[in-house]
Amino acid sequence: MKILKFGGTSVAHAENILKVVAILKNQIQNEPRLIVVVSAMGGITDLLLTAAENAADKKQEYKALFETIEFRHFEVIRELIPIVAQSAIISHTKRTLNHLETLLDGCFLLGELSKRTKDGIISFGELLSSYIITEALKVQGLKAILQDSRELIQTNDHFGKAMVDFEVSNILIKKYLATVDNPLVVVPGFIARTQDGHTTTLGRGGSDYTAAILAAALQADLLEIWTDVSGMYTANPKLVKHAYPITDITYQEAMELSHFGAKVLYPPTIQPVFNSKIPIAIKNTFAPLATGTLITEYGNPKSNPIKGITHIDKITLLTIEGSGIIGVSGTSKRIFEALGNKNISVIFITQASSEYSICIGISDADTTEAKKALDTVFAFEISQFKIIPCAIESGLSIIAVVGENMKNYQGLSGSVFSTLGRNNINVRAIAQGASERNISAVIQSSDTKKAINSLHEKFFEEDSRQLNLFVMGVGNVGERFIAQIMQQKHYLKAHHKITIRIIALSNSRKMIFDEDGILLKNWQADIENGIPSNIHIFQQKVKAANFRNSIFIDNTASSAVAEGYSYYLENSIAVVTCNKIACSSSFDKYRQLKDLSRKFNAPFLYETNVGAGLPIIDTVKNLMASGDKIHTIQAVLSGSLNFIFNNFNTENSFYDIVQQAQAEGYTEPDPKIDLSGIDVMRKILILARESGLAMEMEAIENISFLPESSLSTDTVADFLSSLATNSHHFESLLLKANEKNCRLKYVAQLKNGKASVSLQQIPKDHPFYAVEGKDNIVLLFTERYNEQPLLIKGAGAGAAVTASGIFADVIRIGNN
Structure with missing residues (x-):
């Protein structure tokens, strides 16, 4: 029957x-x-x-x-x-x-x-x-x-x-x-x-x-x-899109999951059939051929030791603490009796081994009555200052990781809490029964979706990671970055088990958001129909989304955008940027961002600040981490200046080459930043700081090759016009280099704690002489590389390589 x-x-x-x-x-x-x-x-x-x-x-x-x-x-x-x-x-x-x-x-x-x-x-x-x-x-x-x-x-x-x-x-x-x-x-x-x-x-x-x-x-x-629905799911499919039905589960696991919010089964259902060992099948009326979930005495012991992740919303924590409960028998009885007399169900209990405090989770709806009942029953101890009046913390949820076989696997509890910690989810209280069938944690309700998705990703999605990107800046670099994501998304999923979703896009005029991920096929048209761009509203939306593995991408050169990095890091949102302004601002600001990154476990990656897609910063970091010391850095760090001086000859005017470099995306939007040396100063400053020096921009000597009339201009148009006006000045620089059979290279140097940038005449026997096109080259002289320097060379400018560097930083976060 x-x-x-x-x-x-x-x-x-x-x-x-x-x-x-x-x-x-x-x-x-x-x-x-x-x-x-x-x-x-x-x-x-x-x-x-x-x-x-x-x-x-x-x-x-x-x-x-x-x-x-x-x-x-x-x-x-x-x-x-x-x-x-x-x-x-x-x-x-x-x-x-x-x-x-x-x-x-x-x-x-x-x-x-x-x-x-x-x-x-x-x-x-x-x-x-x-x-x-x-x-x-x-x-x-x-x-x-x-x-x-x-x-x-x-x-x-x-x-x-x-x-x-x-x-x-x-x-x-x-x-x-x-x-x-x-x-x-x-x-x-x-x-x-x-x-x-x-x-x-x-x-x-x-x-x-x-x-x-x-x-x-x-x-x-x-x-x-x-x-x-087609059975009991590994998590609530309304919150976790990758949740799937559990095929086999024990009575005890099903009771735990149903108690903690799995709505497909009313918790008392299991008890009558449990005693008689009658199997329960959860089936889908609208997909009758689907396997569903079978609940039996033994389940499937060979399956995943964790069967499901679930939660209860609208929880309040009541805390009774004070010296008056230490070693006093009957305290717990008085607590539960007081609540029981008011027909208040206790959902969660935890007590420190010191017996100084007892923490109880109840429904938000019972908060007022529960506090009144407990303060009344302990009125005498409260009057004697032996117990503090019952403390209340509302707006919480309980998440529960459930599995009959968890007790046989070492380190599961550690994995649960490390996963929450990596996503900056604060755990208010913890409970785990002696049966080790359920690991429960109380967290802020606003973190529930992120917590469940993070845990589900950890235990049910074959070590895959979903990265949620919030991209500001969709010009040359941003456009190519999006194109690279579209091109590589299937490869990343298949070979790295990384899924990338772009949740937000913003340019200087419009921005768009989609919590399910923006369809990138027509993103240019969609962004034109977006809402007006606003940096602060963008920040608030990123925080409110509260996604796991959130990454803010800055493809701009804006100081206002860079000012917001601390906001993202403080909210455990990773920052990946090609914008050099933050890391080349005051040393205190640079140090603050690094400290926030560590404190809130939010990666702060800026490899493209120096050398676009070249692994320059990462190499310096690894050298320092391994105990090496950097004595000297000599480098051609401006792909744009290298492109300009490699193409500047007697047949082309300096003005024309700068315009070409700007049109092809090799320079900053304002080419004066490159030609004045400010861009290279920022880069050598960042390398100096990564090398362990607390250096400020003012300490860098800048020997400019630009005439004063160019340096004093206020607009891009005026600056370009000044280059044409001063054409003889630049022709003179070229002529002097040619007379010595040298090539002009803009060189940055860090030596003995001092840094400088200048245009130099490079002879044929120097490694910098053969640097072509938009390439960068860096020579690192260290204690280990003291005779022959460590050399890094390659394309150091251009939207495509910069975008690939940003992309590499994103993948680095995904792989970690």
Whole structure:
């Protein structure tokens, strides 16, 4: 014998009920008897409850709600039942609805709603649905019979969540089934009856419980719970897109997951069948061929030791602490007794071994009453300053990592909390039972989604990582960066198990956001239709999204954008930038950003600040970390200046070459930054700092090759015009170099703690002479490389290589 329960979404309307009929038709062919438990039509219980409360509050709106309830049931009858058979069914349904209307009118007249009356009113949802579904089954040719569950299940009179008398109920259930021979018995879920005949309910989700009670009493072969999802999931699929159904799970694991918020199964459901070892299958009405979840005594011990990650929202932590509870027996008893007397459920408990404090998690709704109860019971100790008045912290959630076999795997707890720590998720309290079946942590509610996704990624997604990017600057570099992501996304997923999503894009005028990831195919058109760009609003949106593995990308040369790095790092958002302004500002600011990166575990990567895509900064960092010391750095660090002087000859004017370099994206938007030496000064300053020197920009000697009239210009146009005006000056520089058979190179040097930048004449035997195009070259003289320097050479300018350097930093974060 098999028991099947169909939830509210499965019977919400005629189309869904026909899916239920099809499932039953298929199953009845292989089973001698099916007991079918049905819930109220989706949303009806809430409508009944609201109508009752409105009536008791003297609100006329209850009448409109009643009409909605009436309409929905008649609509289903008209769609499911042929016209010739509708009359009797509509008549029966109308009589039932008239009874409901009388109860609601009574609440309105009396202006009150007792718990007993409330149970009576909300029972109509199951009474109506079970009757209509039974009649629909008959119309489809199935030999179905309806049995009122109130005649089978007896409870006490705790209306709202009655306790079942199993001894009496089991007798009633067995006796009834012995008297009927119909192969299909339909039973309304959720409702029962006291010994003296008053209707009770078994708590929200009680239809599952009804089915379990019947299964245990009849020693069924299987209990099937049919719902709108394909089983119990590794996490809430509404929060975790990569969550998937768990195929096998134990009773204990299922109880833990359902207690901690897995909505597909009502927590008390498992207990009746657990004692009889009756398997439970969670199935999907809308995908009946899907495997679903099978709940048994042993599950599958060879599967992932962690079965699921779930949570409970709207939690308050109550903390009782003080010297007055240390070593005092009975303190815990007084706490739980005080809360129990107020019918307050304790969800979470933890106590330090010092016994100085006890921390308890309860529902937010019980906070005021719980504090009052505890402060009252410990009033004397509080007056004697032995205990501090009960402290309250609300706006919390409990996340739970559940798995029967976790106890046999070392380091799982460490992995859980290190994963949370890497994402800067603060844990307020921790609990782990001796069974090690559940590791629970209390966190801020705002971190719930990030926490669950981070843990799910760690334990269920084959060490894959999803990186969430917020990109500011979509000009030459930004455009190529996006193109590289589009080109490489499949490779990264296949070979590095990295998935990259761009959540936000911004240029100087417009910005767009999409928490599901921007579709990059038409991003240029989308950004033109975005909202006005605003750095502060952009920051707030990045923080509010609160995604795991969040990375802010700065492809600009803006000082205002660079000022925001500390904001991102303080919120555990990684920063990747090609903007040199932050790292070349004051040493204190540079140091602050590095410290924030460490403190909040947020990577701060700026490899492209020097040498675009060349691994210059990373090499210096590794040398220093390994204990080497850098004595001298000689470098051609400006790809743009190298391009300019490599192409500047007697046939081309200096003005024309600078314009070409600007057009091809080799210079900063303002080429004066490159030609004045400021850009190279910033680069050698960054290398000096990475080498361990607390250097400021003012300490760098800048021997400019530009005439004063060029240096004093205020606009880009004026600066370019000055280059044309001073053409003889630049021709003279070229002529002098050619006379010595040298080439002009703009060189940065760091030696003995002093730094300088200048245009130099480089002879043929020097490594810098052969540096072509936009290439950079760096010579590192260190204690280990003291005779022959460590040489790094390659393209050091251009949008494509800069974008690839940014991309490399992003991948570095993903791989770590």
